[in-house]
Amino acid sequence: MVLQNLSLILPSVPMWIKVPVLLIPLLPNLWCIWQAARKTFPYSTEKMLWLGLGMFFPVIGGLIFLAVGQRRVVREINTSKQE
Secondary structure (H helix, E strand, C coil): CHHHHHHHHCCCCCHHHHHHHHHCCHHHHHHHHHHHHHCCCCCHHHHHHHHHHHHHCHHHHHHHHHHCHHHHCCCCCCCCCCC
């Protein structure tokens, strides 16, 4: 059904070009949700903010996370002594 509707949106473009062009904008969004769920942030509410931004504002939220959110992740320092 969805692939049939793609021919209505972009009639003269081959299908093997349509699908990647329409899926590429979702990659920053998926990255935002995945990283926000796995990483630690300075404030507990900040994690929920990034997850919400990624879910409710898909393309824009993902791009904002790439620009700002990745710098907000708390870096874990390995304190174990290696010999």
